[in-house]
Amino acid sequence: MRRAGSEYKACCPFHDEKTPSFTVSPNKQFYHCFGCGAHGTALGFLMEYDRLSFPEAVEELATSVGLELPTEIAFQQGPDNRPLYELMDEAADYFSQQLRRHPESARAADYLKQRGLSEEIAQTYRIGLAPPGWNNLLQELGSNAERIKQLETVGLISSNNGKQYDRFRDRIMFPIHDSRSRVVGFGGRVMGDDNPKYLNSPETPIFHKGRELYGLYEARKALKDITSLLVVEGYMDVVALAQYGIRNVVATLGTATTADHLEKLFRSTHEVIFCFDGDRAGKDAAWKALETTLPLLRDGRQARFLFLPDGEDPDSQVRKQGKDAFLSYMEQALPLSEFLFSKLSEQVDMTTLDGRARLVALATPYIEKLPNGVFRDMMNQQLVQLSGAKIPQKAPPFPRSRSRFRRGSRPTLMKPVHRAIALLLQYPDLASQETLPREWDKLETAGTNILKQLLEILRKNPTYSTAVLVEHWEDDTIRRHLGKLATTDLAVTGDQVEQFHGCLQRLEKEARQAAGKQVRNKLRPSDMTEEEKNLLRRLYSIKKAD
Numbered sequence: 127m128r129r130a131g132s133e134y135k136a137c138c139p140f141h142d143e144k145t146p147s148f149t150v151s152p153n154k155q156f157y158h159c160f161g162c163g164a165h166g167t168a169l170g171f172l173m174e175y176d177r178l179s180f181p182e183a184v185e186e187l188a189t190s191v192g193l194e195l196p197t198e199i200a201f202q203q204g205p206d207n208r209p210l211y212e213l214m215d216e217a218a219d220y221f222s223q224q225l226r227r228h229p230e231s232a233r234a235a236d237y238l239k240q241r242g243l244s245e246e247i248a249q250t251y252r253i254g255l256a257p258p259g260w261n262n263l264l265q266e267l268g269s270n271a272e273r274i275k276q277l278e279t280v281g282l283i284s285s286n287n288g289k290q291y292d293r294f295r296d297r298i299m300f301p302i303h304d305s306r307s308r309v310v311g312f313g314g315r316v317m318g319d320d321n322p323k324y325l326n327s328p329e330t331p332i333f334h335k336g337r338e339l340y341g342l343y344e345a346r347k348a349l350k351d352i353t354s355l356l357v358v359e360g361y362m363d364v365v366a367l368a369q370y371g372i373r374n375v376v377a378t379l380g381t382a383t384t385a386d387h388l389e390k391l392f393r394s395t396h397e398v399i400f401c402f403d404g405d406r407a408g409k410d411a412a413w414k415a416l417e418t419t420l421p422l423l424r425d426g427r428q429a430r431f432l433f434l435p436d437g438e439d440p441d442s443q444v445r446k447q448g449k450d451a452f453l454s455y456m457e458q459a460l461p462l463s464e465f466l467f468s469k470l471s472e473q474v475d476m477t478t479l480d481g482r483a484r485l486v487a488l489a490t491p492y493i494e495k496l497p498n499g500v501f502r503d504m505m506n507q508q509l510v511q512l513s514g515a516k517i518p519q520k521a522p523p524f525p526r527s528r529s530r531f532r533r534g535s536r537p538t539l540m541k542p543v544h545r546a547i548a549l550l551l552q553y554p555d556l557a558s559q560e561t562l563p564r565e566w567d568k569l570e571t572a573g574t575n576i577l578k579q580l581l582e583i584l585r586k587n588p589t590y591s592t593a594v595l596v597e598h599w600e601d602d603t604i605r606r607h608l609g610k611l612a613t614t615d616l617a618v619t620g621d622q623v624e625q626f627h628g629c630l631q632r633l634e635k636e637a638r639q640a641a642g643k644q645v646r647n648k649l650r651p652s653d654m655t656e657e658e659k660n661l662l663r664r665l666y667s668i669k670k671a672d
């Protein structure tokens with residue numbers, strides 16, 4: 127972060143850039159990126175960047191400034207999961223000790239050695255051993271009823287007919303860390319041919335397969351700049367590649383890659399390489415990954431596809447061919463565009479006009495899933511080249527002409543209610559104005575309700591900053607909108623108070639018009655109540671005076 131006037135500047139952590147457009151305003155207690163539009167508070171940052179929940183973000187911030195959260199508050203915000211994390215950590219320690227001490231450990235050590243894994247890699251990834259037997263862990267960690275209950279909650283023990291037993295038995299154990307280095311789950315692999323080959327922790331309050339990636343924490347720890355991340359299927363693949371010095375590898379946990387996974391990956395790198403078997407199942411899985419990726423491919427993000435020879439996995443491949451061969455494999459991975467067009471071209475006869483027309487029909491829905499931007503334009507161009515067709519450009523969802531005003535040169539284009547909210551968020555002092563016109567608050571739109579609440583909050587707490595105001599709302603959608611308004615360039619020239627009043631006056635006019643319309647909708651005066659007739663008379667007289 128570098129100081130720039132009253133603010134700080136840095137390269138944006140949410141998009142790829144060379145010149146800093148990410149600003150942090152200590153005054154507003156708010157960050158904003160002029161490149162990608164990311165914005166929010168300190169809490170919002172932790173939630174977006176580290177994928178923390180709201181209570182977790184509060185806890186993290188409190189800890190960072192040396193504050194202990196009162197436990198009753200932690201409980202109000204959600205269940206207190208700290209004991210669960212502690213228990214997972216103890217379990218990871220237990221498993222890794224067993225790898226050294228247990229009588230059966232020689233077999234496990236042999237297995238790892240035969241796989242070419244060094245002591246160092248085993249320690250880096252905290253690999254362990256769940257010994258054979260039904261209740262080793264239960265006896266070690268289940269010292270009282272509460273802990274037994276917690277062991278069950280985190281999926282380390284299962285129960286059947288009231289009898290509890292270890293979930294992981296006679297397996298090599300791989301702890302799964304979240305981005306904050308906490309153990310959230312385990313993967314267990316058999317050493318022999320037992321089934322299932324891989325067993326994962328079930329979904330628990332602290333573990334969600336659709337969000338976690340094995341090896342991401344370790345990759346981020348090992349590498350400063352991650353130019354690309356390879357997504358493989360098994361934890362053995364991750365550690366085997368790590369053994370060969372290839373550290374930018376993560377594994378999904380027995381699920382297809384989700385949008386949540388991808389968002390997480392693209393936060394650490396700008397290129398994701400999916401690795402699949404070259405067989406039919408692998409190709410199908412790759413296609414699914416492609417579909418999930420398309421809507422997330424903002425400019426600067428890339429996805430490629432690596433297909434291994436039939437029957438090989440990254441683990442076997444790297445052991446057979448070595449590091450350099452594997453790296454060159456990675457370099458040759460198919461760009462998403464090539465994979466998309468080649469797969470679709472297979473379904474049509476490209477030598478005929480009909481076939482090429484069909485390709486356009488097939489490809490268009492996929493290209494439309496891409497966010498607007500250079501990459502999408504290039505995909506369209508490539509489709510034109512391949513098919514020889516001239517593709518009518520669909521109008522973008524927002525008419526292009528509007529972008530002319532984006533820099534705030536015509537702030538009047540903002541709805542008055544939005545502008546009033548934006549002014550209030552950016553200049554909270556405005557709320558202390560005694561002479562606010564009040565007829566507008568008869569309007570019952572979502573916007574005016576928020577404006578009313580904002581004024582209310584500021585009357586009670588005149589010192590609140592922009593950030594505190596935005597965080598007041600629990601609803602994510604509202605918070606996002608408010609965050610946007612808090613960072614919109616309002617191009618305020620002259621007096622903010624006057625502008626704020628102007629907005630409220632326009633709202634008043636809207637309120638009157640809405641009320642008038644409501645009455646006028648009842649066409650015949652005979653349908654009106656006496657009260658409504660009076661309102662109508664009053665409205666007409668005000669209108670004349672306007």
Ligand SMILES: [Zn+2]
Nearest residue numbers: 138141159162
């Ligand atoms: Zn940005």
